[in-house]
Amino acid sequence: MRHAMRMELGDWHEGGNAGAAARRLAIEARGLVKRFDGFTAVDGVDLSVPEGAIYGILGPNGAGKTTTLRILLGILDPDEGSRRILGAERPHDVAHAIGYLPEERGLYPTMKAFEAIAFVGALRGLPLAEGRRRGRALLEEHGLGYAADRQIRQLSKGMAQQVQLLGTLVHEPRLVVFDEPFSGLDALNQGRLEGMIRGLAAKGTTVIFSTHVIAHAERLCDEVAIIAGGKVPFAGPVDVARDRIRPQVRLETRSRDGAWRAALPPDVRHEGQFWYFSLPESGVEPLLRALIEGDAGIQSLSIERAGLHDAFVAIAGEAAAAALAEGKDSER
């Protein structure tokens, strides 16, 4: 099932015409296209990000994730298509309600940490004095109070990243956009960031982030958009993505052969004492009946729901999955 439902941009409640099922969208994009010198980086992308959701854009390097985010934020204008962010057609009109952490982190090296946070807040309309006050408070809250008056160039890379992250949140945005937020962070800080993202969502903030690490998306996201080659072959709830491929059955039998074998689907493979195959469309009951009646001697049977990685492979293809795993291509 294709998750995104078509609608007119004038109504930014998804399924607005359906009435009861309506949900507010923080981001809605339709048919986004962006070309660079004849190369199509983003090719007809549709996205619907519900308010308050944690939304992942999942794809290998070079898939068009950053370009898509830049279009959504108004850094780039699309060559075709339309976008609506927090109800506004021009992202800069709601810049005060958005926080953005780009993949390539950047701060003024000679600025003090609390000033850097205040400056990013000022760009989003937060009065400078209030930004300074909040900057110091945020640094204290995150255990960096001792570094508040240090220049950015005097901080470690990890600390500078944290300062920038706090700058992204200082004005208490309704929508936070992270581009590859986990890159460059150690495992401990990745965990902290995951906690922070969950905390934001718990307070009703919409979080959208791009990543090429499936595990992050799988752990955090309510919904994902899988992007490969500038296209989005899937966008919707993670569960729906998993349901794109059938659950996997692992069967162990006492009997090696018999009439019961006819009940197994054609994609079955035998490894050791186990049989692996996708759950037939007819479901588990007819399969069990055939196995019992065929005297297969069932010793164990488990049905596993597909992971996001399997779903990604099924949706985006083996090549995209390989690129995702290697992360070797350059980002668009």
Next chain:
Amino acid sequence: MSTPRRRGRLSTLAAALVIARRDFAAILFSRSFIFFLLGPLFPVVVGVMAGGVGKAVQDSAAPASIGLAMSAEDNARMLSARRHLGESMDRSLPGLVVVRDVPRGSAFDAERALNESKGALGAIVGGRLDAPEIVGPQERIGRWQGMVALLASEAAASAPRAMPDVSLRPVAASAAPDRHGLMVTAQASQTILFLLTMLLAGMVLSNLVEEKGNKIIEILAAAIPMDAVFLGKLFAMLAVSFVGIAVWAGTAGGFVLLAGHALPNLPVPAVGWPMFFALGIVYFAAAYLLLGSVFLAIGSMASTVREVQTLSMPVTMMQLMVFFLASYAMTSPSSAVETFALIFPFSSPFAMLARAAQYPALWPHVLALVWQVLCVTLFIRVGAYLFRTRVMKSAPGGVRKRGLRGLFRKAGAAAAAGR
């Protein structure tokens, strides 16, 4: 953290102010600002050094002494005449050195004596007082002719001629307009304006490239319109320059007060010093905003210092030509060249400032300022547009690969796509 107040989006001007405030503070407290303040000192130091070297070269290249190879009596009379005339016009007369007393009717190889002097003598005077003969290089003997005639005439007189006393009555300034002096003022002001605008435009450019290098530009682009970034950067540097001008003016004023009459009187500009300063500041702002918009637009296309240098070189050369045009126009008043220089946006501030030094009428300045404000508005809009459409597209290597044609083609394509 407190409950956030309800805030709206920043207007372009408010966003520009955020950028300008940051840039202003950052530049003002940076080392580059010290160099900026010292900037005008460098041409002065270079000028003084060049002048000193030039004078030394001139002194050594043109010896002030002339050798005498006349009869002993004539030589003595010539030396006496030199002493007498030297009381009134010492600096104008060449020094005299007796090379040899040559009895009348005897031959003397003046050319050989000149060569043996190895350049110490500029020429050798022989012959008689009523018919002196100068032997020397072709290119120099002409300049000695009049002075040798004067010395010989004085030497030939039976008694030293009495010089009348010339009374001196100095005045503060010449009542008649000193065109040469005004030209000097005009040229000096043009040069200062040119150096200042080039310095500032270069600074705003490197500031932008540094920002792109720091990856901050993406954060700015995501938060505020790029027009605001453009305006903020442009006006921050203008504000910095006003601080610089205030410092320079204060320093110069202090020197004037301290030095008092020790300083030479500068020719007063035709519009008077106060108006000239006021116009100078306004024309400087116009010249900087015009050039700064071009440089910022260039900076938006480049991602490395090398690219900036490549892309800004043609503009720098063009600005040099504009400076020369304005300088030349100053020497040809009411000519087509001057009219062109007054109208052409890039040369107009320079040409008009020179005009303020030379002519008292103020109405042409009103017209010129209206025209320049229009041009500045147009240039800022075009510059901001190019900046907006290019600044986030110049990935490292992009410019090198596409070249200038690609850059402008891309800007056109972005224009077609609209915002």
